Each structure stands twice: as structure tokens, then as C-alpha cells.
Amino acid sequence: MSDILRSLASSLSEKRYEAFLNALCVNSLERAYDPSGQGILNGSSELDNFCCQAAEAIAADFPHGYSEAGGQQDLTIYIATDLFFGRGGHTPLLLDLIKVDCSTQRELILTKTGCLPNSSSFSAQLYEALPSNVKASELQAETLLQKILILREYIHSKNPRRLILVTHQHDVVAYCAVTRRSAAQILYIHHADTLTLGLYIPWYTVVGTNEFGVKAVVNMTGRPMFCWPVASYDHGARPWLEWDQYQGLNTCSHGTPRKFESDGDFDYGDIVAKRLQMLSGTHFHIGELCSERRQKIEDKLAMAGVNPSRFVYVGSVPILWKYLKKSNIQLCISSYPICSPRGLVETKGCAIPILIFEDTKNPTRSSVAYGYPGCLTWRNIDELDYFFENLTPNILEEQSKIARASFELKHSLRSLEMHANLSSSYIVPE
Incomplete structure (x- = not known):
């Protein structure tokens, strides 16, 4: 067992949850920013097992006051990590999913587990871009454990039908707060350009956005996955610009x-x-x-x-x-x-x-x-x-x-809407 696994096992068995969460978060960030790990579609069953154990242990040690009703409201709650507005595809994907979601109610919660520069201004831009009837908030707490407890309490007070995790690979708040009892369906958008947490958590339905990558992960893990297309609002095609070979x-x-x-x-x-x-x-x-x-x-x-x-x-x-x-x-x-x-x-x-x-x-x-x-x-x-x-x-x-x-x-939003609102649309292992 590696040093990190031994350290995680020790802190979890001793119920030093904050030490466990910080160590797991730091390790995930280190792997995410290691260039040699780019493009690795697999996750870590060992680390995900720790997430599962932590989620269940925290739930047992800090019980909330709500019954497990099993998702009675037609409500989808989106849980997202730190977001860069206007940089990369993560935020547009989240916005597109929310826009095509046919749920009666939609909410967004930002876990804010990292330390991004100007994160407040990015959040403000994100909220402005959301549909007006979507409630958005961010977790306000001093520690990762406190954020987990607040998130769990909120989820179970709302009793959503669906949770959709549009999270980054280091978002231990989401991975260690959500249990199999949190919603009738828990969808996890696979962060497919680096090694990530969450891929082996058994109560997640994993969603990929590229059929090639999805098939590779499905056959590696033996688990079925959804495949939803990367989509975009259609701003129209540009008329073809003739290339004059003399002008460059x-x-x-x-x-x-x-x-x-x-x-x-x-x-x-x-x-x-x-x-x-x-x-x-x-x-x-x-x-x-x-x-x-x-x-x-x-x-x-x-x-x-x-x-x-x-x-x-x-x-x-x-x-x-x-x-x-x-x-x-x-x-x-x-x-x-x-x-x-x-x-x-x-x-x-x-x-x-x-x-x-x-x-x-x-x-x-x-x-x-x-x-x-x-x-x-x-x-x-x-x-x-x-x-x-x-x-x-x-x-x-x-x-x-x-x-x-x-x-x-x-790649039209119409295509994404069709996939995202189906209750089941799996690619199964060959």
C-alpha cells in the first residue's frame, strides 16, 4: 500500500475527517496537474473506495434530521466545483445541461473546494448566465467537513429526484457528501482528460461525452455508462472564406x-x-x-x-x-x-x-x-x-x-436535450 493510501486509511479509521479530506484533495490536485497524467481516462478504485467509506462514516457520525424519501420532488440539483467562466469547456457544459433540463425545478450549488484567483467574479458571471428561474448558491464554510455537512443537510431537505455532479477531480466535498440515499438518480459527469475521483463510486451513473472514451472506460471498469454529446448553442455557420494562396x-x-x-x-x-x-x-x-x-x-x-x-x-x-x-x-x-x-x-x-x-x-x-x-x-x-x-x-x-x-x-442542444432527459441510455460493456 502506498504512503497516501496508508495515510488515508489511518486518518479515516481514527475519524480525523478533516485530515483525510485535505490529504485526498491535495493528492487529487497533484495528479490532475501532472502532465504525464493528461488524457488518462481511468480513475482509482482504491481512492474511490475511501470516498465511499468516508461518505458512509460521516453520514453515520453526523446524522441529519430528514427522512430518506427517495427523490419525491421533480427537482434536479447540480453540484459543481470551482468554475472558470469563459475558459475551457467545463462551465459551458454545465450551462448547457441546465438549459436543456426538463425538470420542474433546477438548482446549482458550487462547492468551492479550490483556491482559484478571482473565483468570486467568475461565480458572479456564471450566475448572470444562468436561466432566471434557476436558483444558485455556494457553500460557505471554513472547512471541507463543514461543507460536506451543510451540503448533505441541504440535499436531504430538498429531496431531489436527480443529482448531477459536474465536478472536478479534486472535489472531495461532493464525493464524500453524496451517498446512495441522496437522490433517486445520481449522475456523474466524467472529467475525461485526467485521472479523476468518482469513476468507481457504485451509486453514481457515470456520464461521458465522447463515445470513443466512453467505450474505453466501460470496457475497463465493466460498468455501463451514459454517453451524452458535447453540444453548443448554434450561433450559425460563417460563410466560407476563399483562401487566396498568394495572400496567405x-x-x-x-x-x-x-x-x-x-x-x-x-x-x-x-x-x-x-x-x-x-x-x-x-x-x-x-x-x-x-x-x-x-x-x-x-x-x-x-x-x-x-x-x-x-x-x-x-x-x-x-x-x-x-x-x-x-x-x-x-x-x-x-x-x-x-x-x-x-x-x-x-x-x-x-x-x-x-x-x-x-x-x-x-x-x-x-x-x-x-x-x-x-x-x-x-x-x-x-x-x-x-x-x-x-x-x-x-x-x-x-x-x-x-x-x-x-x-x-x-452537437446541437436538441441532441443533448434528448439524451439528458432520458431515464436510461446506456453503453454497456462488450
Whole structure:
């Protein structure tokens, strides 16, 4: 047994709950920010077993005053962790689920287990974006244990039909507060880009958002899962912008900083340098990158003989789709080494072609499954070189049509609404 497992076992057996919760939270955060763990779809049955034991032990030691009625109200309570408004796909996914939910009542609770900068301002923006009839609140307490007790008391006072956990991998408040008696149905949205807690908790119905990844997890764990599509509000397709090969190609990449943290043989800077070496034009980066990372990219461009001014840092934008629709970007190069599923959905909806990295070692990090049938792909720098050497305006125009058709078929809010309101829609182990 590893040191962390021994420590958790000791603190739990001695009912030192706060020490247990803090150790579990810190360990989860460390694993989440380890680049070598990116794209790992499995969880930890041992750590999840500790979550189950803690949930039951805390429930026994701190009983609440409400009967276990089994979800009599047509109420769905969403439990979410720290949220970045306008960064990444986690928050838009939560908002989309709430918007398509047909429950009579909907509520959102933020557990606030981390220490994000400006988290209050993000919460305010989130609340403003919610439908007006959705009640939202955040747990106010000094300790993780206090938050668990408040959350349990609140859930059982409301007696919801459904709980939906749109949580991050370190959200021990949610994982150790919710028991099998908390609601008639407990849905857990799998945080599928890193090793995470929650995957093996037996009273969760696990929901994935990509059929490729869902099948991999189902066959690994032996548990059935839901598969709901990543969706987006349809802001409309952008008319195709003809690529004049004499004026240059405008490309972009987008995603949160972690999508670009490479542990491979080359990195994002190499990709940008190759793209700008091969064809004239500009490459736009949409999303945050620290100044050090940007400087490294510019240094690589200079070494490759490329004017660094051809790399344009845009930063975060409120709605990616709207930015792309107003831009003159003609091709999206997906983030490397981890693709950004939500961003790619918005890119497809905007009718912008996608060039996606096909990770042959770990396809759960990036593969054509996140793009669309027949999308443009590459596996190594030589293939990237060949791609740009043989790219034509006709290829991009045809890809634009395929991208938009893929969005309309799979990623509309109508499609998400159908899946999210079914009582059962499983992918079962083969």
C-alpha cells in the first residue's frame, strides 16, 4: 500500500475527517496537474473506495434530521466545483445541461473546494448566465467537513429526484457528501482528460461525452455508462472564406493552457513554426498562455527564420464561436497534445475545417473521434510538413461543409436535450 493510501486509511479509521479530506484533495490536485497524467481516462478504485467509506462514516457520525424519501420532488440539483467562466469547456457544459433540463425545478450549488484567483467574479458571471428561474448558491464554510455537512443537510431537505455532479477531480466535498440515499438518480459527469475521483463510486451513473472514451472506460471498469454529446448553442455557420494562396492562410489553435503542456518529442511551438514555415499568413492563439510560453514560441519562430509577428496571441474570448465567426481564420489546428472537445464543437459549428493530431500512443488525448469523419489529421512532424505542402483551397472548402454537417448531426442542444432527459441510455460493456 502506498504512503497516501496508508495515510488515508489511518486518518479515516481514527475519524480525523478533516485530515483525510485535505490529504485526498491535495493528492487529487497533484495528479490532475501532472502532465504525464493528461488524457488518462481511468480513475482509482482504491481512492474511490475511501470516498465511499468516508461518505458512509460521516453520514453515520453526523446524522441529519430528514427522512430518506427517495427523490419525491421533480427537482434536479447540480453540484459543481470551482468554475472558470469563459475558459475551457467545463462551465459551458454545465450551462448547457441546465438549459436543456426538463425538470420542474433546477438548482446549482458550487462547492468551492479550490483556491482559484478571482473565483468570486467568475461565480458572479456564471450566475448572470444562468436561466432566471434557476436558483444558485455556494457553500460557505471554513472547512471541507463543514461543507460536506451543510451540503448533505441541504440535499436531504430538498429531496431531489436527480443529482448531477459536474465536478472536478479534486472535489472531495461532493464525493464524500453524496451517498446512495441522496437522490433517486445520481449522475456523474466524467472529467475525461485526467485521472479523476468518482469513476468507481457504485451509486453514481457515470456520464461521458465522447463515445470513443466512453467505450474505453466501460470496457475497463465493466460498468455501463451514459454517453451524452458535447453540444453548443448554434450561433450559425460563417460563410466560407476563399483562401487566396498568394495572400496567405490564417490558422488558429485554441484551448486552456493545460491542453498545450507537452511531454512528447515536440511541442506546440514546433507545430506553429512548421505551419508558418510552410505557408504564408498568420497563426492566432485563442486562449491563455503565460508570457514565458509565448516567449518560447517566439524564440522557436526566430530560430526557424519566421517573423514572430506572424504569431498573434489573442488570449481568452467570451464565446469562441462568435470570435471565430467574425474572424478571417480558415483552418483550426487542434491543441497539442490534448485536444479541446468543446472548442472543436464550436469550430465545427462555425464551419471552419479542423486539422487534428492523431495520437497513436494515447488516442484518448487526441484523435479523429473528437473531430468529424474524414477530418484532416497528422501524426508526426513529417506528416504535418506533407499536409501543408499539399493543402489546396478546394480541400478546405470541402472540409468546411463536412465540419458544419457534423455539428448539425451530433452537437446541437436538441441532441443533448434528448439524451439528458432520458431515464436510461446506456453503453454497456462488450
